[in-house]
Amino acid sequence: MIGLPQPDFAHNMRILGHSDQGGRPDGVQVMVHRGFAYVGHMFSKGFSVIDVRDPKNPKPAAYLPASPNTWNIHLQTHDDLLLVINARDMFAAAEFADEKAYYKGQLGQVVGTAQKKAEAPRNWTAGMAVYDISNPASPKQIGFMPVEGGGIHRIWYTGGRWAYASALLDGFTDYIFITIDMSDPTQPREAGRWWIPGMNTAAGEQISWSPAARYGLHHAIINGDTAYAAWRDAGMVVIDVKDRAKPKMIVHRDGIPPFGGGTHNCLPLPDRQLLVVLDEAVLDHQEDGVKNIWVMDNRVASDPKIVSTFPQPAEADYKAKGGHFGPHNLHENRPGTFVSSELIFTTFQNAGVRVFDIRDENKPIETGAWVPPQPARLVDHRPNRARVIQSADIFVDKAGLVYSTDYNGGLYILEYGG
Template sequence: MPASHLPTPDFSKNMTLIGHSDQGGRPDGVQLMVNKGYAYTGHMFSKGFSVIDVRDPRNPIAVEYIAAPPNTWNIHLQTYGDLLLVINAKDMFASAEFQDEKAYYTGQIGKKVGTASGAVTERDWTAGMSVYDISTPGKPRKIGFMPVNGGGIHRIWYTGGRYAYASALLDGFTDYIFITIDMSDPANPVEAGRYWLPGMNEAAGEVPASDRRAGLHHATVSGDTAYGAWRDAGLVIIDVKDPTKPALKLHKNWSPPFNGGTHNCLMLPDRDLLVVADEAVLDNYEDGFKPIWLFDMRDPGNPISISTFPEPAEADYRSKGGHFGPHNIYENRPDGFVSSELIFATYQNAGVRVFDIRNPYRPEEVGAFVPPEPARLVDRRPNRKKVIQNCDVYVDKTGLVYTNDYNGGLYILEFKG
């Protein structure tokens, strides 16, 4: 898109918009990956996923769209090398019980959809993980599928090698648990191991300690350790030295007194630091302050929070509408940009932010980009306000920043910090 036709940001600091795409008329995006000059994005409301040619970042071109199975969403995906892994799960936001999204983020999801007890007998969605060959960039070719019994898979971590790691809503469990997946034959992936917090296995007679949303969003893996973001149950660190037998190393929860919603973790092993984001999940700041935390991990058995990142404050985002607060942090993909000093995060109605953590006790915001109001609402749920909701961020090896939105499309940025 020519520079003269690019959207004008509501706010920017040290970040310049150089490209924008409506993703072939499907501007809603959730997870975002870039591989060999192509961006892959899962859709929240348009179903399926799209591929955008970003080899010329100033002229991104949508080149492929693959539809989801009926009543199924493909919101999260992973690319590495010649493989693309795509989740398949019940389309929660299309379901009547979750038209008020508060119902999705509060309480135990397995009980709400009936998979914990087996009460739901009619499964009209596809649950599992699809595997695509992307050796021809931009042309995914499906080669495998791993089914699961339950609501489906939510998010995956895969950076090559034999194992992938995922969160899965399985029959008999109150919420999403941790599973490992053997990828030695990509055409026939199989579950290799699983871990859940005590109280989650309803089928075995376990009883949760509370009725809050205690389920794994996903885990990232560093070395032999998985760092799991367990929503209202906080941080769960798992030993995956033997991926067939994942075992608890540490469980640390700060909710209450803080407001929960732990979304993702990023370990910085060269500095013994762990970044953890608590996701803002309700409109109009109803769920209150959600920080990005920085933990000192020099003693792995005793993580100490040493700081939180500054909250965007150049506008009244708390009153803007929609969600305000962290959603996702860029996870130092090994085939992308890797830094232990710069942290990239999305703040929903406050856009995308960049933080300098060279001084870990005083993180400093050094970049920001807030897109304008989206051209239209793709979100078909009732009572949605037409404001930006930046969702994911990816940074490639050259330092270009890619970020997307539930309604506004793909933005490609140069960071000038």
């Protein structure tokens, strides 16, 4: 354990390894595939590949820079393919120096994509890149799907013909849902799209919600022919994708009330006919209110109902700590990873990594926690950011090892003692 970061708090979890990712310790989404971790950077641009075959001694293996003014924060792996988003680097833009501006209102209006043709020239790359990772440490780009607009935010891809993504396209107020035909990985193409009525301003639609709300898709998790879409302040939208060219809505569960907005993950647990729905905390000191993780009864697909909420970390005053306190992301039970409908692994930003037992769906119980120490330095270049940990993403491999990224603190490899 000598030399490894020591936690500010730990319960039933221990650290195995840590990496500063080649001097780029900022990370958002992480995928672990064939012994290598692929990490999208928030502030260092591009993405990194970390050799984690020895989890106690992770080693940087590659770094691929992003195009100018572009971020690659989210990615997906399957077999020999790596899919990487390309979108405008929002947190480098002057419009979003105050992060409140990113999480408030219609993003397309600010970025200039709500109109069919933006007035200002585009200086970023927008779309989805496809890499060959048959050599895991040396990704080679083989395809690209361009989009007209701000770009792609997050993808869901677990192999086969179809991928799914959130896309900020010209003429729309914010990110919408698209399906992507991957039958030829060198030439992926959009196949279909769906949006909440009111988002297509280019077609003359007008919003029916508060202009201050972010009605934009974060991403969807797909189970069979159903997409469970986390639509930020609009809550959860369940979409029938049996016809990938013509997705259609099954149900829309609005975000407010009783939710706090910022819906980030909608995880189906089909064997138990449950959903776990996570609302992301997006402002410091809980200025956006207490955000929860919800358990929902999904026995009637057209009428999911709230069953319970997860407990909030309470062993320290995280609200006063600085940065964001509250849920950010959860492990999404991807095929080939650790899959459980009883244990839910999450990140809670300045409260670190948390594990919950939901065998009794009416009473989730926290059974593990690991809170990283203060990061050595801030990679986050935005003004007035606190030097505190902000645990971002979490991935649990088939063996049960936990990988978690941080906005400034690097990649943590943990073991759950449950």
